[in-house]
Amino acid sequence: MSDSTVLRYALVAVAFFCIGALVALAAAPLLAGSPPGEEDTCRETLYQVSTIDALLQGVYDGSMTFDELAEHGDFGIGCGDRLDGELIGVDGDWYLIRVDGRVYPVDGDATTPFAAATFFDTDITVAVEEPMNLTALQSRVESELPSENLFYALRVDGTFPRVVTRSVPAQEKPYPRLVDVTANQTVFTLENVTGTAVGFWTPELAEGVNVPGYHLHFITADRTAGGHVLDIVVPADSIVQVDTTANFTMVLPTSGDFLTVDLSGDLSQDLEAVE
Amino acid sequence: MSDSTVLRYALVAVAFFCIGALVALAAAPLLAGSPPGEEDTCRETLYQVSTIDALLQGVYDGSMTFDELAEHGDFGIGCGDRLDGELIGVDGDWYLIRVDGRVYPVDGDATTPFAAATFFDTDITVAVEEPMNLTALQSRVESELPSENLFYALRVDGTFPRVVTRSVPAQEKPYPRLVDVTANQTVFTLENVTGTAVGFWTPELAEGVNVPGYHLHFITADRTAGGHVLDIVVPADSIVQVDTTANFTMVLPTSGDFLTVDLSGDLSQDLEAVE
Numbered sequence: 001m002s003d004s005t006v007l008r009y010a011l012v013a014v015a016f017f018c019i020g021a022l023v024a025l026a027a028a029p030l031l032a033g034s035p036p037g038e039e040d041t042c043r044e045t046l047y048q049v050s051t052i053d054a055l056l057q058g059v060y061d062g063s064m065t066f067d068e069l070a071e072h073g074d075f076g077i078g079c080g081d082r083l084d085g086e087l088i089g090v091d092g093d094w095y096l097i098r099v100d101g102r103v104y105p106v107d108g109d110a111t112t113p114f115a116a117a118t119f120f121d122t123d124i125t126v127a128v129e130e131p132m133n134l135t136a137l138q139s140r141v142e143s144e145l146p147s148e149n150l151f152y153a154l155r156v157d158g159t160f161p162r163v164v165t166r167s168v169p170a171q172e173k174p175y176p177r178l179v180d181v182t183a184n185q186t187v188f189t190l191e192n193v194t195g196t197a198v199g200f201w202t203p204e205l206a207e208g209v210n211v212p213g214y215h216l217h218f219i220t221a222d223r224t225a226g227g228h229v230l231d232i233v234v235p236a237d238s239i240v241q242v243d244t245t246a247n248f249t250m251v252l253p254t255s256g257d258f259l260t261v262d263l264s265g266d267l268s269q270d271l272e273a274v275e
Numbered sequence: 276m277s278d279s280t281v282l283r284y285a286l287v288a289v290a291f292f293c294i295g296a297l298v299a300l301a302a303a304p305l306l307a308g309s310p311p312g313e314e315d316t317c318r319e320t321l322y323q324v325s326t327i328d329a330l331l332q333g334v335y336d337g338s339m340t341f342d343e344l345a346e347h348g349d350f351g352i353g354c355g356d357r358l359d360g361e362l363i364g365v366d367g368d369w370y371l372i373r374v375d376g377r378v379y380p381v382d383g384d385a386t387t388p389f390a391a392a393t394f395f396d397t398d399i400t401v402a403v404e405e406p407m408n409l410t411a412l413q414s415r416v417e418s419e420l421p422s423e424n425l426f427y428a429l430r431v432d433g434t435f436p437r438v439v440t441r442s443v444p445a446q447e448k449p450y451p452r453l454v455d456v457t458a459n460q461t462v463f464t465l466e467n468v469t470g471t472a473v474g475f476w477t478p479e480l481a482e483g484v485n486v487p488g489y490h491l492h493f494i495t496a497d498r499t500a501g502g503h504v505l506d507i508v509v510p511a512d513s514i515v516q517v518d519t520t521a522n523f524t525m526v527l528p529t530s531g532d533f534l535t536v537d538l539s540g541d542l543s544q545d546l547e548a549v550e
Contacts, residue, residue, distance in 0.1 A: 009284070016291040045524075051480055054424075147534035149329075150527055204539040205326055205483055249320075249524040252425055259422035264479040 047072035062111025063253035078115025084170035165227030322347035333450035337386025338528035353390025359445035440502030
């Protein structure tokens with residue numbers, strides 16, 4: 001072969017080597033997927049920022065961005081930085097319901113001082129045949145849980161005769177205790193409203209860490225109202241979807257007020273007052 | 276160009292496309308590494324199987340294999356299936372110290388009912404200038420912790436004047452409570468022994484979930500003795516290495532006795548008796 005022919009072959013070889021490499025690198029993530037088991041574990045994990053006892057004692061500065069929280073769930077509840085709004089995540093969209101009663105999509109760079117999230121996959125459905133208030137609903141669902149020692153995510157979609165919610169205003173330092181903030185909460189009574197209740201059932205073993213029993217937030221289907229659920233009446237023939245989450249991950253703040261707050265006491269009376 | 280020339284170019288092109296793709300696929304894992312932050316998060320996580328209160332109440336059937344536990348840490352403590360031995364993990368090797376006082380490398384397929392693990396990275400070193408017993412050592416280290424609200428892994432390597440350890444025999448169903456098992460523990464007194472103490476400091480916020488304060492196990496450098504630490508005397512000029520772990524993951528058993536055990540009570544008196 002002449003020199004020019006060799007050069008042409010070499011150029012073709014180098015060009016297609018590079019094209020092959022680029023195609024393979026582009027395709028590699030699709031071929032690889034997640035490591036075995038990792039994706040499932042993540043989906044079955046309740047992922048939590050800080051602890052409820054820290055929040056009860058006024059640790060209101062956000063410690064994790066909403067963008068980072070959303071990497072660990074498409075569903076959840078919590079609150080905004082400085083308590084500025086009740087947080088709700090449903091179907092991958094995250095919102096704050098502020099004290100004006102309006103719904104605001106979260107800013108991904110903004111932070112939360114307390115939140116819990118998971119990827120919602122329905123494991124159990126509980127049929128609610130009769131209309132029920134919150135207390136009756138809680139008993140009905142509890143009777144269907146496979147164990148009182150696991151964590152569960154819950155959602156109820158429907159048109160509800162009555163939902164009573166609350167939100168609280170943004171706080172300023174020095175932060176008051178949560179029980180003093182909720183004493184001045186703003187209450188919203190929504191009637192014949194279509195939307196979704198989102199929340200968790202936490203076992204007693206996590207007392208101090210999260211809220212034992214139920215903790216629900218609500219958002220309307222048109223994303224115009226909602227908040228922390230104080231009461232809800234579910235209509236006949238409602239379906240409660242339950243996701244069993246046996247894995248629990250807690251990310252504790254490594255700076256700020258969390259480091260020095262006294263978390264050794266029993267704050268269950270405070271918790272009862274704020275819920 | 277002639278047909279045969281085109282064919283030769285095409286063959287060269289296809290061959291080098293494939294070579295490029297193969298080289299790129301082989302290199303991809305090296306280029307990619309772990310997703311941003313994921314490796315660090317995993318290394319800074321205390322990973323726990325079940326809860327201490329479940330163990331105190333006799334939930335002794337293993338729920339996770341040692342192979343799976345070792346994916347989440349190279350360092351840790353716990354116990355064997357049916358309480359058959361005190362577990363210790365150091366530098367990636369995991370052992371059970373059985374009631375005969377001997378050290379057995381774990382069988383990766385065997386299971387643990389309760390364990391805690393992390394990847395040990397030293398964040399803080401505490402210099403212990405004077406000889407100290409366990410109580411004095413604990414106060415000395417606590418004074419150097421950046422917060423009482425985080426989890427810490429601790430290790431001390433050295434030649435110790437005295438280490439008092441215990442182990443317990445394998446249990447049979449119906450399982451007795453842990454406080455009744457440790458009432459019949461076997462105690463080993465090791466003198467002038469070279470080895471490593473391995474364990475955790477747990478914040479009060481995790482009461483019921485793990486052991487608040489210190490929980491240490493010990494193994495000799497020649498891997499012939501060890502156990503759950505009841506007392507230890509550290510010599511002058513010891514170094515305590517501390518790894519701050521602000522992330523906590525708990526994997527709860529989804530079958531067996533765990534599902535029905537009553538975890539609503541306060542078992543701190545039981546815990547004091549067994550530790």
